[in-house]
Amino acid sequence: MAGLELLSDQGYRLDGRKATELRKVQARTSVFAQADGSAYLEQGNTKALAVVYGPHETRGSRSKSLHDRAVINCQFSMATFSTAERKRRPHGDRKSSEMSLHLKQTFEAAVLTELYPRSQIDIYVKILQADGGNYSACVNAATLALVDAGIPMRDYVCACTAGFVEDTPLADLCHAEESGGGTSLALALLPRSGNIALLQMDARLHQDHLDALIEAAMTACKGLSKVLDDVVRQHLEEVSVLTRD
């Protein structure tokens, strides 16, 4: 049996997208009342829920708090039903801790933490269904949740993955493409300034192709930022209509 062909000769990917096309993104903010901010985001079949508490006083030991800025605490988990085969451990394994750390680094770069010295911001993200691009879905959901919580940020943080197949960069990989053995690069971008908050790539890639790949990922992130912006604006409109009454 011949292997999967990630990019056909006609330029179609497995799921019918072209190389630069993103998956369908849908999002809602303020899905929970008791949290300070929350958001639900679907990126294709990857579904993420993000909840933000804070800024509030540091919990637990005082020693963790910083005198000049807020501490960001991230926790990532995956629902047991999120993958095709049921997961045994929803959180706390190596992969989840690594993901938590990456999220923390990303948002430390974006949130204006220096406005809240000696305090703490909690971000909890849960993947409800995993279909590739878990990290980027988490970042995008968490951004919306932070916006919903009213925490000042430098810019939206938009994240997207990109892969490299047959000399062509593919934007926003789905699970089948990610597990196909090729390169996958995750990038979190502050779109307006063009600053990169996080860049991660595990597989081997020839140096010459790196620029093209980053370029593709950045374009995808900018596309995403528009979607996120629309979601926020729409939410604002709804809320303002409600409050006017």
Next chain:
Amino acid sequence: MEGPIMIKTEKVLHLNSSKGRKVRVVREHYVREQVPCGSSLCQADCLNDGKVLSGDVTHYVVPDVGVVRDFLEILEFRELQGIVFTQTAYQTVQHTRGRRHYNRLRALLKDPRHDCVLFANEFQQYCYCPRDKGESQDKWHTRNVYNAAVWYYNHLAGLQPVVMITEDNDAISEFSALNSGVYVISTQEYLLSFWPDLQAAHDLYSSIAQTLQERESEAVEKVYTEHLPAEVLEAGIKSGRYIQGILSVNKHRAQNEAFVRYEGSASKNTDLNSDVLINGAKLRNRAVHGDMVVIELLPRNEWKGRTMALTEGQGEEQPLEETQSQPMPSGRVVGILQRNWRDYVVTFPPLEEVQSQSRNSQKILVIPWDYRIPKIRISTQQAEALQDQRVIVRLDSWESTSVYPSGHCVRVLGKAGELETEIQTILLENSIHVPPFSEAQLREMPVNTEENRWQMDSSEVSSRRDLRETHLVFSIDPKGCEDVDDTLSVRTLPGGKRLELGVHIADVTYFVREGSLTDLEARSRATTYYLADRRYDMLPAVLSADLCSLLGGVDRYAMSVLWELDAETLDVCTVWYGRTLIRSSYQLHYELAQSLLNGEEVEVPELSRLKGSQRDQKLVELLQALETLTRVARHLRAQRDKGGALELEGVEVRAQLDEEKNITALVPKQPLEVHETVAECMIYANHWVARKIQESFPHQALLRHHPPPKQEFFSQLIDCAKARGFSIDTRSNRALADSLEQAVDRQDPLVNRLLRMMATQAMSNALYFSTGACPEEQYYHYGLALDRYTHFTSPIRRYADVLVHRLLMAAIQLEKEGSLAKPLASNKELEELAQHINNKNRAAQHAQKQSTELFQCLYFRDKDSKTDERCVADAVIYAIRANGFLAFIPQYGVKGAVYLKDREGQVVSVDGDGRCEWKAGTLQRYSDRISSCTSTGTHTFYLFSHVTVRISVEPSRCHADSLCLELIRNKPHCPVQPESQPAGGGRSELVQEVVRRAEEASLQAVEERGRKPKLSREERQFRQSRTPNLYVLLQEISELALLDLSVCQIRNTEEQTSTASS
């Protein structure tokens, strides 16, 4: 989201997870309205790029999934036009029929000569229908294909009727009446009603259909063990339990011995560095020569050695225990990763055999031409008609219940034994397809006839560097050469401090645009094929012999490399590459150029019309240029020698050619220095172009490398040399070249020649590659001792040179404008292309060799070997085997086995004056000699000793005829008896005498061949030389000329063409 609107849907798949469990997976599936339809009749402005279906056909045809899966071969007929392949069918082929079949479909879609397109129906919003609950997969696929056909009809606004062909009868009854304009019929009906005249397609259809049917009603007793599933194989390879490799069958013991060579160096069993033996058909488990297989090693106590005895034919099956060598790693095939089946030429058995063969007379076992391929089962009713014909057959499957694979007939080639059939067989067996150039291709060609002269384009003239006035350009080729693809120039620049050396190559890429039909045809041919009596050109004659050829006295386009050299040290100062205009002033030939250099008084034809001082001045000018050129070439050669360049073209070959000169007036009396001068300049140009394109495109330049040989391959050479007291140092190319130079036996020049031949055999082949596919340290060219090398100088007859020309132009453009007008082929594409060219080159060499053998057999077939003096020849022993030795006959360039033991177990005994006869006795084999013990005494045959053999033809019905050597005297051969008293001291004279006589005999043979009536018709027809023997000798050169096969081939083939034209 920007761009066209896509609608997200989902589809549910049931897959096997890595742990082997069934998993339910939901995948997204995006559909859209805008999917290009790929038809020129499109009314909706689809974005059709690439291939487009023509509008002037009577209908479009949409094949169903089953048709594409099983009857793709029928759709490959070029007569069938307007084929729309659906994505549904395309993907099914990918998933069910394996990569080869899938690649064929892909190639079909890419080939612009086939009128077919792929329509991505599953991504079209209105075509795609999700699978219903409980619907079978086949039904769902058929429904999808039908929907696509309907959409296609509506999309083209009913301009073209659409025919869907299917093998599913339910579908015909269900859909045929639903829509007017969309017809659903069976494949057979389709062929009958639309292509009633295409008999070949009808035959092929019934042949495949019958095979499919047979397969279903197959018996169930198992002959072979089942292959393991792909997942298990993959896991096994990763864990090191199994080994992956390509199966190659031993031609001489096809039923028993096959070997698997490791793929790459990633093997975990580092202690196994040799090939793995697969002994017997059971262990080979249905693998066919060339397949990529997975094997498991057997336990050490079951290892077997390879048989060292020479076997006659392939009939013998009993393993001879005592003749086996050291046990070597043995294994068994557990699975096949990839079948590498091609078209095979087979012969049908005679009728009486057919009847006794099987219960149901429809199944017939046919015998492939290639010994390495097992017999094939064919179901056909035409067995009687096909008797003694050569037929093309394709393999379909090999079930574990069947002893032999089953296949079906494709086409009849002709009667076995006829020259034309045999030549076609050779071409086909080497997968060479050389149809005559089509009309569409010839239409692309520029016109140059008497009444309609070809003119240069004025815009081209202004954009090129004009060297017509400034440079003295000349070419040096064999006499009478028509396709001149290289010219030279050299001059001293003003000031006298610098020299300018120029190599100007025919600008083929100007005429052959990338992607044109001519280009595609040239690409698929990849090279010009030279057979013993004919050649198949890569480019149409109007280009190769006229417009591209840099003839004397006419303006021509060229690609030039110009070096500025320091006049004293000859170091390169600057290099210029680019397109130029040249007019070659002198079209010299080698002998003339050499005589000029030697200071002899010779007539230069171009100067004969001039007079007096003007003529002298011109002559001095030319002479000066030639001398400078020689000086530069000597310097270049010396530089390469320092690096260790190999010279493997034996001196002996030239001495052989020596005598030929008298009749052919073609080959120089002495190895002329000017040959080397020209070759050196070409190598230099190739080298510098390689540097340029590699620097400009580090990942996608086409280079040629020659990997260093494996040391273990030299063992035969070293052992043989030891037998004669020479030591060969093979540690580096330098050392090898030196020690070969030393190993000369004064009494027998053949020794050195044979040693060089063995060295040649130990070498790996030089190969093209893409720079991105190979680490930089492997760019090295071992034979030429250059760090980078490519082919640039013969674009008329090699496609690689055409590619390099394009790369060079792109490099120049990149330098000038900073960007490229057109993206280059990616590394992957280029590497694929390089592999293709390598394969074609190998095929060309094999075809050349086999056609020579064919002609040798034809030559000896008409002779009575018992009486004809020409069938007796002198031979040299060059290898020892358990029951005989291998001998080389310099007179005819034939190599073959000589048996010392016959089937009854009798051995050769030698009587007093050297005559041989069969007697009961034993053989004893040593590393450098073999002796036979009989009642009359013991006789020993040593390596490199001369014997007399009789050559006869062993006719074969199903395979190529072969030559058979029989030992008749244990003495060198002397045609006429007189003073041959072989005393110990007079040996050297004897050898000389023998060599001289052998050469005389060879001359005779040459003349004989020229007169042979059987060939002369072919010769006239193909305008080939009347002396095929010359070809044999030239073939020798190219075999020996490891310097670089191709560099020598320049000379070789030019000589060929000149013979053709003379």
